[in-house]
Amino acid sequence: MKKNIAYLGPEIPAISATFIYNEIIGLEEKGINVFIYSVHYPEVMAEEPEAIKIFEKTQYLYKIPKYKFALFVVFELITNFRNYIKTAGKLLHDIRSIKLISSDSVKLIFQFFAGSVLAYELRKKEVQHLHVHFAHVPTQIGMYAAGLSGIPFTFTAHANDIFERGLLLKEKADRSKQVITISEYNKRFLVSKGISPEKICIVRCGIKANIKNSTKKSKKVPVIGSIGRLVEKKGMDVLIAACVLLKNDGIRFKLEIAGDGPLLQPLAALAEKLNISERVDFIGPLRHDRVFDWLKSLSVFALACKRDKNGDADGIPVVLMEAMAYDIPVLSTSITGVPELVEHEKTGLLSPPENAELLYKNLKRILSDKKLRNKLVAGARKRVEEEFSQDINIERIYKIIMEQ
Numbered sequence: 126m127k128k129n130i131a132y133l134g135p136e137i138p139a140i141s142a143t144f145i146y147n148e149i150i151g152l153e154e155k156g157i158n159v160f161i162y163s164v165h166y167p168e169v170m171a172e173e174p175e176a177i178k179i180f181e182k183t184q185y186l187y188k189i190p191k192y193k194f195a196l197f198v199v200f201e202l203i204t205n206f207r208n209y210i211k212t213a214g215k216l217l218h219d220i221r222s223i224k225l226i227s228s229d230s231v232k233l234i235f236q237f238f239a240g241s242v243l244a245y246e247l248r249k250k251e252v253q254h255l256h257v258h259f260a261h262v263p264t265q266i267g268m269y270a271a272g273l274s275g276i277p278f279t280f281t282a283h284a285n286d287i288f289e290r291g292l293l294l295k296e297k298a299d300r301s302k303q304v305i306t307i308s309e310y311n312k313r314f315l316v317s318k319g320i321s322p323e324k325i326c327i328v329r330c331g332i333k334a335n336i337k338n339s340t341k342k343s344k345k346v347p348v349i350g351s352i353g354r355l356v357e358k359k360g361m362d363v364l365i366a367a368c369v370l371l372k373n374d375g376i377r378f379k380l381e382i383a384g385d386g387p388l389l390q391p392l393a394a395l396a397e398k399l400n401i402s403e404r405v406d407f408i409g410p411l412r413h414d415r416v417f418d419w420l421k422s423l424s425v426f427a428l429a430c431k432r433d434k435n436g437d438a439d440g441i442p443v444v445l446m447e448a449m450a451y452d453i454p455v456l457s458t459s460i461t462g463v464p465e466l467v468e469h470e471k472t473g474l475l476s477p478p479e480n481a482e483l484l485y486k487n488l489k490r491i492l493s494d495k496k497l498r499n500k501l502v503a504g505a506r507k508r509v510e511e512e513f514s515q516d517i518n519i520e521r522i523y524k525i526i527m528e529q
Contacts, residue, residue: 129158129251130526133243133267134258137163137183138176141354143413144330144443145258146171146179151519157526160250162186162243164263173414184246186239186266194238201241201273205248212272213237215300219293229292233265240269247274254526259283260297261290268300277302279525281328282311284440284461295319303525307440308462328521332446334506334514347378347424347492350453352411355386358438360429360458362388362395366481367429369399371488378404378492383419385410416444420451425491427456430463431478441466446513449473449505454498456487466513472505 130152138146149159161183170180201209216237220230243266247255253276257267260282271278279302287294287306298304298320305328306312312325349368353359361382368380382392382405389407396402411419420426426448432438441462448455449466455473457463458480467473474491476483491498511517 127156127158128253128527129160130254130256131160131162131243131247131250131252132256132258133162133164133263133270135163135263136165136167137161138171138179139167140169140171140410140413142258143171143173143176144332146176147332147515148519148522149179150175151515152523152526155519155523157523160246160252162246164239164266169410172412176413186242189242194235194242197241197245198238201244205244205273208273208275212240212269215272215296216269219296222293222296232262236262236265237269239266240273243267243270244273247271247276252276254278254302256280256522256526259286260294261286261292264297265293268297272300279303279305282306282315283330284311285437287311287314288461289435289437291318298324305522305525308465310462310465311440326521326525328525329513329518330441330443330446331513331515331518332443332450332509334450334510334516348381348422349378349425349427349488350381350383350419350423351427351429352383352416352419352444353428353442355382355384355388355392357388357433358431359384360431360478361392363429363431363479363481363484364427365392365396365399365401365405367427367484367488368404369401370482370485371492372401372404374485374489376489376492378424380405381408381419381423382406383408383411383416416447417451420444420448420453423448423453425456425488426453427484427488428458429478429484430458430460432460439463445473446509449502450509452502452506454491454501455505456484456491458484466508468504468508471501472508473501 132149134145153159163183163185165187166185223229255267255271255278257264257280260280264280267278304325307330316322351364396405430439438461457467458478459475460478469475474487476487
């Protein structure tokens with residue numbers, strides 16, 4: 126008999142979180158029935174055929190008329206009294222733990238209401254396990270839904286959801302069957318919040334590692350590429366500054382920045398101010414299935430991750446894995462879990478965050494040293510295949526979910 130599980134995420138299938146729907150597909154291929162729920166409708170929808178199929182099966186909690194949430198709470202109280210009282214008690218504990226009168230407390234109450242809707246769905250579909258991606262709002266809804274429906278839940282912690290929005294992490298961990306996170310760095314962070322290390326497992330956001338690469342044509346002008354939402358933590362300003370130093374050194378190159386976001390115009394203005402706009406192309410957002418062709422066109426991939434003013438930072442960006450799988454030499458920064466993927470001098474080159482000069486020196490090295498590029502590419506592919514492949518990591522989460 127197949128096991129029925131449910132997945133809950135913030136935006137499924139969003140272009141920024143393709144790893145969630147790939148994970149769902151992988152578990153379905155292993156014979157698990159997966160019911161899919163999303164807090165929000167995606168702001169930017171992934172458009173690949175697989176994503177469209179996931180979209181058609183996904184239910185969006187916050188698209189339900191809000192007045193109906195209260196009806197579900199009453200229904201839970203009447204039909205599910207014991208679990209309701211226990212879970213409502215946890216809600217009261219959580220409200221007292223943060224601040225009795227605060228916006229967070231009001232949001233928790235609303236999330237309990239949303240959890241009542243989800244709990245009804247979980248019981249109706251005879252779901253035996255709930256897995257949640259991202260440890261902030263989705264897990265707050267998910268832990269109440271699991272409590273109301275009387276089933277175990279697990280959650281995967283990523284980056285912003287614990288570094289900047291890590292509300293009630295200890296409570297979530299204590300109530301869950303297992304805490305999953307994407308890096309050893311995150312595990313140490315969660316342990317620092319009082320969570321037992323035995324409760325935490327590492328499951329990477331893996332990619333398909335068995336990629337057959339076509340022969341790349343050598344380019345007259347090397348192309349440095351970077352992609353991501355154009356926000357502070359991506360460090361695009363640092364990359365542009367490093368490229369100014371490359372230009373001043375007389376090195377030929379082109380910089381392509383893919384993505385969109387609130388810093389698009391400020392970054393374009395920065396390139397103009399630094400007199401490098403003729404070398405920088407802002408190519409806009411790319412659909413996920415177009416990212417691969419773009420990656421294959423690059424000479425080097427660079428991601429200058431840094432911590433933003435609110436303390437948020439990337440975890441281990443999946444696009445770094447994708448570039449490495451396509452035999453593109455990579456550069457990044459020694460922040461959070463990135464060095465677990467990009468090992469300096471082995472699988473790529475690292476510089477400290479916000480250090481344009483050292484990033485420039487690494488760019489210069491990698492562009493000028495073919496022997497180094499070949500060494501890094503070979504090490505990178507091996508690292509992705511052995512630790513960050515989708516198949517390996519789906520097997521890891523499959524075992525966690527299937528354990529009774």
